[in-house]
Amino acid sequence: xSTIAKNQNPESNARVKAVFDxxxxxxxxxxxxxxxxxxxxxxxxxxxxxAEVKAVMATPxxxxxxxxxxLYIAVSVTNGCGYCAHSHTAAAKAKGMAADQxxxxxxxxxxxxxxxxxxxxxxxxxxPVFDADHRP
Amino acid sequence: xSTIAKNQNPESNARVKAVFDxxxxxxxxxxxxxxxxxxxxxxxxxxxxxAEVKAVMATPxxxxxxxxxxLYIAVSVTNGCGYCAHSHTAAAKAKGMAADQxxxxxxxxxxxxxxxxxxxxxxxxxxPVFDADHRP
Amino acid sequence: xSTIAKNQNPESNARVKAVFDxxxxxxxxxxxxxxxxxxxxxxxxxxxxxAEVKAVMATPxxxxxxxxxxLYIAVSVTNGCGYCAHSHTAAAKAKGMAADQxxxxxxxxxxxxxxxxxxxxxxxxxxPVFDADHRP
Amino acid sequence: xSTIAKNQNPESNARVKAVFDxxxxxxxxxxxxxxxxxxxxxxxxxxxxxAEVKAVMATPxxxxxxxxxxLYIAVSVTNGCGYCAHSHTAAAKAKGMAADQxxxxxxxxxxxxxxxxxxxxxxxxxxPVFDADHRP
Amino acid sequence: xSTIAKNQNPESNARVKAVFDxxxxxxxxxxxxxxxxxxxxxxxxxxxxxAEVKAVMATPxxxxxxxxxxLYIAVSVTNGCGYCAHSHTAAAKAKGMAADQxxxxxxxxxxxxxxxxxxxxxxxxxxPVFDADHRP
Amino acid sequence: xSTIAKNQNPESNARVKAVFDxxxxxxxxxxxxxxxxxxxxxxxxxxxxxAEVKAVMATPxxxxxxxxxxLYIAVSVTNGCGYCAHSHTAAAKAKGMAADQxxxxxxxxxxxxxxxxxxxxxxxxxxPVFDADHRP
Numbered sequence: 001x002s003t004i005a006k007n008q009n010p011e012s013n014a015r016v017k018a019v020f021d022x023x024x025x026x027x028x029x030x031x032x033x034x035x036x037x038x039x040x041x042x043x044x045x046x047x048x049x050x051a052e053v054k055a056v057m058a059t060p061x062x063x064x065x066x067x068x069x070x071l072y073i074a075v076s077v078t079n080g081c082g083y084c085a086h087s088h089t090a091a092a093k094a095k096g097m098a099a100d101q102x103x104x105x106x107x108x109x110x111x112x113x114x115x116x117x118x119x120x121x122x123x124x125x126x127x128p129v130f131d132a133d134h135r136p
Numbered sequence: 137x138s139t140i141a142k143n144q145n146p147e148s149n150a151r152v153k154a155v156f157d158x159x160x161x162x163x164x165x166x167x168x169x170x171x172x173x174x175x176x177x178x179x180x181x182x183x184x185x186x187a188e189v190k191a192v193m194a195t196p197x198x199x200x201x202x203x204x205x206x207l208y209i210a211v212s213v214t215n216g217c218g219y220c221a222h223s224h225t226a227a228a229k230a231k232g233m234a235a236d237q238x239x240x241x242x243x244x245x246x247x248x249x250x251x252x253x254x255x256x257x258x259x260x261x262x263x264p265v266f267d268a269d270h271r272p
Numbered sequence: 273x274s275t276i277a278k279n280q281n282p283e284s285n286a287r288v289k290a291v292f293d294x295x296x297x298x299x300x301x302x303x304x305x306x307x308x309x310x311x312x313x314x315x316x317x318x319x320x321x322x323a324e325v326k327a328v329m330a331t332p333x334x335x336x337x338x339x340x341x342x343l344y345i346a347v348s349v350t351n352g353c354g355y356c357a358h359s360h361t362a363a364a365k366a367k368g369m370a371a372d373q374x375x376x377x378x379x380x381x382x383x384x385x386x387x388x389x390x391x392x393x394x395x396x397x398x399x400p401v402f403d404a405d406h407r408p
Numbered sequence: 409x410s411t412i413a414k415n416q417n418p419e420s421n422a423r424v425k426a427v428f429d430x431x432x433x434x435x436x437x438x439x440x441x442x443x444x445x446x447x448x449x450x451x452x453x454x455x456x457x458x459a460e461v462k463a464v465m466a467t468p469x470x471x472x473x474x475x476x477x478x479l480y481i482a483v484s485v486t487n488g489c490g491y492c493a494h495s496h497t498a499a500a501k502a503k504g505m506a507a508d509q510x511x512x513x514x515x516x517x518x519x520x521x522x523x524x525x526x527x528x529x530x531x532x533x534x535x536p537v538f539d540a541d542h543r544p
Numbered sequence: 545x546s547t548i549a550k551n552q553n554p555e556s557n558a559r560v561k562a563v564f565d566x567x568x569x570x571x572x573x574x575x576x577x578x579x580x581x582x583x584x585x586x587x588x589x590x591x592x593x594x595a596e597v598k599a600v601m602a603t604p605x606x607x608x609x610x611x612x613x614x615l616y617i618a619v620s621v622t623n624g625c626g627y628c629a630h631s632h633t634a635a636a637k638a639k640g641m642a643a644d645q646x647x648x649x650x651x652x653x654x655x656x657x658x659x660x661x662x663x664x665x666x667x668x669x670x671x672p673v674f675d676a677d678h679r680p
Numbered sequence: 681x682s683t684i685a686k687n688q689n690p691e692s693n694a695r696v697k698a699v700f701d702x703x704x705x706x707x708x709x710x711x712x713x714x715x716x717x718x719x720x721x722x723x724x725x726x727x728x729x730x731a732e733v734k735a736v737m738a739t740p741x742x743x744x745x746x747x748x749x750x751l752y753i754a755v756s757v758t759n760g761c762g763y764c765a766h767s768h769t770a771a772a773k774a775k776g777m778a779a780d781q782x783x784x785x786x787x788x789x790x791x792x793x794x795x796x797x798x799x800x801x802x803x804x805x806x807x808p809v810f811d812a813d814h815r816p
Contacts (some may be wrong), residue, residue, distance in 0.1 A: 001811040002259045003361040004374075030161065031265070035251070037259045042375035049254065056243050062236040067203050070243050071210045074180070075248035077370075077529045078214035080355075080624035081353035083255040084248070085531055086266040089547040100198040102548075103586035106193050106529050108204050112211035112220070114522040119219040120483045121514050122174045123138045123493055125677075126549075130222040131168070131681040137675040140510075178511035208452040211525075213393045216488035216760035221395055225683040238684075239722035242393050253755075257349045257378050259357055261813075262295040267545040269533075273539040274803045275633040276646075288705070307795070310802045314647035323799065328787050338748050340788050343754045347661075347792035349798040350758035352624035355799040356792070367696040372742040379736050380748050384755035384764070387715070390729065391763040394718045395682045400764040401711070403409040405669075410667045411769040412782075422569040431664050439673070444658070446666045450783035459663065463653050466616070475611050476652050479618045483656035483797075486622035490761035491663040500591040508606040514670070516612050520619035523579070526593065527627040530582045531546045537575070538630040541805075629803055650801050658794040665757045665786050667765055678711045 002038060010040040027059050032085055066095045074109045086100050138174060146176040155186050162194050169223055202231045210245045274310060282312040291322050298330050305359055306386045346381045410446060417447055418448040427458050434466050474503045482517045546582060554584040563594050570602050577631055610639045618653045682718060690720040699730050706738050713767055746775045789809045 013015040019040075039046040057068055059077050070094040076084035092102075128134065147153040155176075156168050175182040193204055205228035212220035225238075233241075264270065283289040291312075311318040329340055341364040348356035352361050364374075400406065419425040427448075428440050447454040465476055477500040484492035502512075536542065551583075555561040563578050563584075578667055585589040612635040620628035633646075672678065691697040694731055699720075702710050719726040749772040756764035769782075777785075808814065 001175075001358065001806050002261055002813050003358055003810075004258050005812040026454060031176045033263045033266075034260045035255060038260045041371065042378075045375050045378060046253075046475055047250065052247060053251070057245050060242075062234065062240040063244070063260040067206070068240075069242065070199075070203070071206060071244045072248045073529070074207045074210040075214050075245050076252055077525055078211050079249065079252040080255075080528055081252040081255055082528070082531055083260045083262055084252050086262045086545065086547060088248075089529075090266045098198065099585065103589050104198040104222065105202075105207065106526055106586075106589060108196075108199070108207045109211050109529065110522040110525040111188060111192050112224075113215065113525045114518040115185065115189070116212055116217040116220050117518040117521045118175065118181075118486055118514055119171060119217055120215075120490070121481070121497075121517065122140050123490060123494060124170045124174045125138055125220045126219055126222045126681050127169045130169075130226045130683075132685040133682050138677050139493065139674075150408070155622040164676050168304045177507065177516075179509050181514060189500060209393070213389055216392055218395055219390065221393060222681065222683060227392075235721065239725050242390055242722075242725060246386040246389040248383040249389045253349055253382040254378055256352055256354070257345070257357060257361075257381065259354060262545050265653050266547075268549040273534050273543050273630065274805055275538075275630060276802050277540040284765075305807045305810075306804045307799060310804045311798065313643065316652075317647050317650060321795065324791060325795070328791050332786075334778065334784040335750075335788070339750070340753060340784075342743075342747070342791045343785065343788045346751045346754040347758050347789050348796055350755050351796040351800075353796040353799055353808055355804045357798050358806045362810045366749060370742065371730065375754075376706075376742040377751065380743070380751045381755050382738050383732060384752045384768075385759065387729065387733070388756055388759040388761040388764050390725075391741065391761055392759075394684050396714045396718045396763045397682055398409050398686075398763055398766045399713045402411075402713075402770045404413040405410050409766065410669055411766060412666050419670060421659040439675075441671050442668045443663060444648050446668045447662065449779065450786075451785050453662075457659065460655060461659070464655050469651075470642065471614075471652070475614070476648075478607075478611070478615060479649065479652045480656045482655050483622050484660055485658040487657065487664075489660040489663055491668045491670055492660050494670045496656075498674045506606065508778060512606040512612075513615065515605075516607070516615045517619050519600050519634075520616045521597060521623065523593065523597070524620055524623040524625040524628050526583065526589075527625055528623075530548050531545055532578045532582045532627045534624075534627055534630045535664045536576045538634045543613040619803070621797055624800055624805060626800070629801060633801075650798055654794040654797040658790040659799045661757055661790040661793045663784055664760055664762070665753070665765060665769075665789065667762060673779065 004038055004041045005035075010037060013040070013043060015043045016040045016046060019046055022054070023050065026054060035087065042062070066092060066097060066101050069095055070097070070101075070105050073105065074112075077109055078113065105136050138194055140174055140183055142170075142173050143176050144171060146168045149176070149179060151179045152176045152182060155182055158190070159186065162190060171219070171223065202228060202233060206233070206237075206241050209241065209249075214249065274309055276313045278306075278309050279312050284311060285315060286314070287315045288312045288318060291318055291405070294326070295322065298326060307359065338364060338369060341367055342369070342373075342377050345377065345382075350385065351407055412446055412449045414442075414445050415448050417524045418445060421448070421451060423451045424454060427454055430462070431458065436461055443491070443495065474500060474505060477503055478505070478509075478513050482520075484497065485517055487522065548582055548585045550578075550581050551584050554581060557587060559583045559587045560590060563590055566598070568593065570598060571621075579627065579631065610636060610641060612643070613639055614649050617649065618656075621653055622657065647668070682719045684718055686714075686717050687720050690717060693720070693723060694724045696720045696726060699726055702734070703730065703813070705735060713766065746772060746777060749775055750777070750785050753785065754792075757789055758793065781803075 012019055019090055023032055024030055069088055072088045073092060076088055147156055159172060160166055160167055175185055205224055208224045250259055283292055293306055295308060296302055311321055341360055344360045348360055419428055431440055432438055443486060447457055478494055482498045484496055555564055560583045565577055567580060568574055583593055585650055612633055691700055703712055703716060719729055749768055752768045756768055796813055
């Protein structure tokens with residue numbers, strides 16, 4: 001069930017084909033997951049989204065690729081995005097996330113949600129020392 | 137502004153003092169941030185919350201301490217918890233998060249929120265290959 | 273899968289029938305979507321919810337009907353409500369939302385989610401000029 | 409800091425005064441909290457919001473008044489609404505919420521947030537027995 | 545569809561069996577719902593989660609069991625957790641939630657979400673009298 | 681209070697100055713709001729965020745500028761982002777949002793949050809007719 005019909009022949013559009021080709025080359029895999037098939041309803045949206053995902057997630061940066069996937073999972077789960085929880089958990093496993101790392105990830109993100117509730121319920125005032133603008 | 141009055145003399149309660157002592161010893165710091173002062177209104181809640189935070193965040197595990205702090209930030213920001221964004225960003229910096237890692241963290245969690253919206257808006261169907269129960 | 277059993281013969285209740293008749297008349301369609309079938313488990317809840325939806329969404333007001341549907345989609349997607357994303361996207365299309373407007377909607381709501389994360393992560397202080405109580 | 413300027417003389421409008429009078433009578437208190445002062449920028453919005461709050465929260469129903477306030481807190485905290493956490497915690501205390509009930513409330517809403525994360529992260533399939541439509 | 549494969553023979557692990565036995569004894573039912581089957585991929589996570597759920601939800605405390613289930617539903621729905629909405633609605637019904645209580649629950653949690661939006665949109669300043677730290 | 685210290689002399693960096701100049705030119709105003717001052721801690725993040733905001737919000741597209749601001753508000757409020765609620769409400773007013781449009785906006789986004797809760801609480805099954813993939 002989706003809100004946009006899946007394009008049955010997306011690569012007949014040259015710009016879509018170029019994005020799909022780049023996804024395949026970047027990931028070294030023939031598999032194009034549904035996210036990209038559905039985004040293909042608007043070529044600009046597809047191109048810009050892929051360009052950003054590639055720049056942030058598939059380009060060497062200050063954080064390693066697995067850490068970035070786990071952060072992606074943390075946000076996706078907190079936002080309740082089922083599709084994203086699935087796709088990024090699969091990606092994290094493909095990048096080597098072991099079972100004990102997966103369990104640790106779940107421990108941290110569920111504990112964070114728990115203490116977020118406590119801090120918000122108590123409306124705990126921010127300690128002045130945490131203010132970066134006024135730290136000595 | 138808080139929903140519970142801060143206890144002005146929390147360590148007069150021996151169980152609260154024991155928790156505060158353990159926080160100071162674990163963190164090697166005399167500073168007890170407001171979260172624990174406010175949780176001290178209920179000693180059980182204080183003890184159990186600290187025990188879990190210590191077990192998950194201050195005990196060696198499959199993920200390193202900085203990665204765990206960054207995951208905590210990712211969840212806290214997504215939940216809109218200002219106090220938690222402050223306290224865990226401070227903690228991540230104390231554990232060595234450099235400016236370029238901080239920027240990378242922001243890039244990933246903001247991109248994740250963006251694509252979460254796209255996947256939810258499109259109601260993208262989960263690719264069968266992502267189902268761990270049916271993977272060959 | 274639902275948490276309440278769908279009433280198999282809801283219109284045997286005269287008050288439910290009156291609401292369903294008004295939905296059909298207002299929308300000029302025989303189709304009653306599942307939301308109303310399930311809300312029919314409590315007649316007061318059904319009547320009050322429909323009265324409010326009709327007053328806000330089906331009555332001429334300062335914003336045009338399509339803008340209101342797109343705002344509804346923006347909230348529903350942000351809240352992760354799959355049913356609502358489906359029903360209000362269908363409604364927006366029925367009210368004339370074109371593909372390029374749909375893509376633009378997705379661009380705005382995904383960008384907003386992204387910058388929400390950045391502002392919350394940085395805990396950006398509100399500029400005094402934004403305070404309506406103190407604007408000259 | 410607010411996005412609408414507070415009306416300095418709201419009761420010069422007879423409809424606003426009627427709502428404020430009813431709030432005072434219903435609550436047996438002269439205090440009108442800021443929510444109503446700010447909603448007064450649009451008289452219809454003020455009237456309709458108060459009518460619904462009064463009908464749901466200040467009218468005898470299947471749930472007792474304190475339970476309803478605690479449910480309101482649970483939603484408000486989960487949504488990260490600071491104003492609402494404050495106003496409804498104050499209301500719950502006024503309706504008799506004791507410190508041990510407050511602590512229990514925090515235990516439940518923080519545990520719920522924690523297991524919500526686990527269920528979403530694992531994408532646990534709904535047990536068929538939970539489906540109200542197909543329960544024998 | 546899940547992100548972890550369901551263990552086909554979880555009780556071959558003695559620690560998992562001990563948890564499952566305790567769930568059955570506590571609930572006086574042979575049924576183990578999927579949440580526990582999937583959490584069983586990590587025995588520590590399973591043991592700790594069940595211990596906390598049992599302590600908070602299945603142990604007499606300041607709030608009665610049905611109130612706690614309804615609070616759990618309020619948080620789960622606000623977080624958009626479908627699995628949790630299902631499992632805790634089923635639990636609330638098993639603990640005696642009547643249809644009129646269910647409808648009242650829905651009225652409160654949907655009204656709370658509505659006024660949360662209004663307070664956040666208006667950025668209503670917290671009334672000083674709500675500050676527990678400065679209440680006379 | 682912020683998690684990053686505000687750069688006291690951001691325009692000493694030529695790339696930051698170029699972005700600030702473009703913001704001033706695009707908005708025809710000398711005012712640079714805090715969001716950009718704080719993002720300036722990482723020049724790439726600043727450049728990329730502004731480029732995207734300019735492309736989506738300040739470039740003619742299928743939706744008019746005021747509609748886009750109101751959609752931005754809808755998402756920001758639902759995400760509980762106080763800074764964003766402030767900045768985009770100010771922007772919407774600058775683009776001509778009248779008081780009755782503002783009230784209508786609040787009516788729609790608060791009603792949407794309300795019915796989102798109802799649909800999620802009931803776990804209403806998506807009507808097959810809403811599935812874009814299978815619409816005749």
